[in-house]
Amino acid sequence: MRTFFKAFKYAWDGVLFGARVERNFKFHLLAGLLVVIAGFLTGLSLLEWFVVLILIAGMLSLELMNSAIERVVNLVTTEIHPLAKQAKDLAAGAVLIYAVMSGVVGLLLFASKWFN
Numbered sequence: 519m520r521t522f523f524k525a526f527k528y529a530w531d532g533v534l535f536g537a538r539v540e541r542n543f544k545f546h547l548l549a550g551l552l553v554v555i556a557g558f559l560t561g562l563s564l565l566e567w568f569v570v571l572i573l574i575a576g577m578l579s580l581e582l583m584n585s586a587i588e589r590v591v592n593l594v595t596t597e598i599h600p601l602a603k604q605a606k607d608l609a610a611g612a613v614l615i616y617a618v619m620s621g622v623v624g625l626l627l628f629a630s631k632w633f634n
């Protein structure tokens with residue numbers, strides 16, 4: 519049980535560290551907060567809240583994973599290396615896909631509420 523709580527603390531430390539030093543993570547935190555406020559003002563249904571919260575959590579998680587991959591790459595090599603570029607660009611690509619899709623889904627969801 520103690521190991522479980524320790525692991526939880528380390529994970530939480532990771533979230534706090536990301537929130538302190540990672541510019542993109544801070545941006546997504548703020549964007550997520552604004553979306554939640556917009557959700558309350560719009561009056562989302564339970565199912566719509568599920569979608570919105572999963573999108574926000576997914577975005578934040580991916581952003582942290584991207585930062586972790588960047589750090590591992592930087593740790594492995596300080597040299598310019600095609601594999602380092604591929605690893606970083608692939609991770610950034612994953613973030614990009616999720617961000618664009620989240621934006622589209624979120625926009626459709628909110629727009630359908632506002633204009634109905």
Ligand SMILES: Nc1ncnc2c1ncn2[C@@H]1O[C@H](COP(=O)(O)OP(=O)(O)OP(=O)(O)O)[C@@H](O)[C@H]1O
Nearest residue numbers: 588595596597598599600601602603604605606607
């Ligand atoms: N060691 C490396 N070898 C080859 N390409 C790299 C390396 N590090 C970063 N790049 C590439 O350089 C471009 C700019 O990367 P980026 O701005 O993310 O630089 P970074 O310094 O690694 O990131 P950050 O500023 O977030 O720490 C990206 O295409 C990235 O893949």
